[in-house]
Amino acid sequence: MSASDEHDCKVALNTRANVLHGFTGYHLRCAWQVVQADLMHVLKSLDLRLATYSTLLLIAETPDQRQSTLADTLGIERPNFVAIVEELERRGLITRTRDLDDRRAYCLNATSEGLALADQAVKACQAHEEKLFGQLSAEDRAQLDRILRQFRTFESGR
Amino acid sequence: MSASDEHDCKVALNTRANVLHGFTGYHLRCAWQVVQADLMHVLKSLDLRLATYSTLLLIAETPDQRQSTLADTLGIERPNFVAIVEELERRGLITRTRDLDDRRAYCLNATSEGLALADQAVKACQAHEEKLFGQLSAEDRAQLDRILRQFRTFESGR
DNA sequence: TATTGTTATACTCTATAACTATA
DNA sequence: TATAGTTATAGAGTATAACAATA
Numbered sequence: 001m002s003a004s005d006e007h008d009c010k011v012a013l014n015t016r017a018n019v020l021h022g023f024t025g026y027h028l029r030c031a032w033q034v035v036q037a038d039l040m041h042v043l044k045s046l047d048l049r050l051a052t053y054s055t056l057l058l059i060a061e062t063p064d065q066r067q068s069t070l071a072d073t074l075g076i077e078r079p080n081f082v083a084i085v086e087e088l089e090r091r092g093l094i095t096r097t098r099d100l101d102d103r104r105a106y107c108l109n110a111t112s113e114g115l116a117l118a119d120q121a122v123k124a125c126q127a128h129e130e131k132l133f134g135q136l137s138a139e140d141r142a143q144l145d146r147i148l149r150q151f152r153t154f155e156s157g158r
Numbered sequence: 159m160s161a162s163d164e165h166d167c168k169v170a171l172n173t174r175a176n177v178l179h180g181f182t183g184y185h186l187r188c189a190w191q192v193v194q195a196d197l198m199h200v201l202k203s204l205d206l207r208l209a210t211y212s213t214l215l216l217i218a219e220t221p222d223q224r225q226s227t228l229a230d231t232l233g234i235e236r237p238n239f240v241a242i243v244e245e246l247e248r249r250g251l252i253t254r255t256r257d258l259d260d261r262r263a264y265c266l267n268a269t270s271e272g273l274a275l276a277d278q279a280v281k282a283c284q285a286h287e288e289k290l291f292g293q294l295s296a297e298d299r300a301q302l303d304r305i306l307r308q309f310r311t312f313e314s315g316r
Numbered sequence: 317t318a319t320t321g322t323t324a325t326a327c328t329c330t331a332t333a334a335c336t337a338t339a
Numbered sequence: 340t341a342t343a344g345t346t347a348t349a350g351a352g353t354a355t356a357a358c359a360a361t362a
Contacts, residue, residue, distance in 0.1 A: 018231070019215050023283060023290055024299070025193045027306035032190040034309050035183045051327045051329085057177050060206070068343060077331060082345060104343040125181060133182050135312055136305065140181070144305045147298045148185035151192050154293050209352085226320060235354060240322060262320040262361045 035132055042128045046121055051076065051084050054120055060110040060118040066099070067106055093117055116132050165220055170295055193290055200286045209242050211279055217252050218268040218276040224257070251275055256306065 020026045024054040036050075043053050051074075058070055071081035085108065088094045093114035112120060133141050178184045194208075201211050209232075214264050216228055229239035242267065246252045251272035258265040268276060 013210070018281065019219055021213060023287055024303045025197060025283075025287060026228050026307065027303065027309070028186075028190050028193055031306045031309040032186050034312050035186055049328090054178060061177055066343075078344070079332080079346075080330065085344095086201060099343095102339070102343080104336095106344075122177065125183075129181055129183060132312065136308060140301075140305045140308070143298075145182045145185065147294065147302045148182065148189045150294060150298070151189035154192055154290065182349065207351090224320075236321070237323075237355080243321095257320095260320080260362070264321075 042124050059108050064107045200282050217266050221267050222265045
């Protein structure tokens with residue numbers, strides 16, 4: 001068996017007490033790393049990465065969008081998005097058809113295989129969330145979700 | 159003025175509603191990205207990165223530790239830690255002296271310049287935390303900190 | 317034999333400039 | 340001239356194998 005089959009649960013920045021522990025941002029990072037490590041493991045079983053997963057989901061639910069619109073939504077630079085879209089197309093999960101009104105652009109759509117995989121991935125990620133966030137009390141879990149959503153409106157500027 | 163002088167507040171994975179918004183993990187990631195972007199900007203003004211910052215802080219408060227111990231604590235692979243330590247030493251922020259009991263190892267210690275910079279960095283990061291997490295209510299901020307700390311004990315394995 | 321620090325290397329993710337074809 | 344998609348490239352961050360010096 002390969003190293004990729006072992007589930008590596010190690011958290012960077014771990015165990016020993018130090019001044020970093022006084023920062024909420026540090027704990028936020030540690031929490032994300034725990035979640036990310038498990039999420040990546042779950043997605044790997046479907047041969048997906050974070051980027052291909054979120055791209056496939058977005059294409060599956062918003063048909064006929066352009067690459068640049070999708071890339072923008074996902075916060076991925078257009079040049080870096082090309083390889084992601086190419087992989088999904090090569091695997092038969094999405095189609096790219098020329099926009100008839102603007103022949104520079106593509107319209108991206110999920111195939112039935114893509115929709116099926118997106119569905120599988122969502123179910124797997126819901127199970128992953130249950131496994132991880134289910135370790136919190138129901139109240140804490142709801143509070144965490146509610147509080148984290150507030151960050152979307154935050155400015156990080158001076 | 160260079161691009162590094164502008165404060166880029168953009169959050170990846172942004173604005174448009176999609177199925178990802180149903181996942182707490184997604185919001186956790188977004189929150190970390192908001193915090194990380196601002197933190198990196200703050201540290202850049204002291205010519206520090208996340209890695210050099212956390213390494214300097216750890217060395218400053220735990221004298222006479224070995225590289226491998228420190229790397230382990232920070233969750234950084236030993237080979238990748240070499241360049242970080244070299245940079246801090248080159249800038250006169252830390253010293254590396256051979257361990258007399260084990261001449262394979264180094265003992266790392268912060269210089270007075272290193273201690274001063276660590277102090278500056280901690281103060282800057284405390285201000286950064288006030289600015290960001292201060293946008294939450296006092297109750298929400300305390301709840302978030304408390305809940306996030308629970309993740310340190312979580313297993314992400316099956 | 318095992319460990320400390322190191323080198324070399326490779327793979328991912330990210331960021332920018334410049335090209336092409338269309339508009 | 341501006342935009343959509345692309346190419347090339349460069350920089351971080353991260354991971355592993357293997358080496359020299361020392362234990």
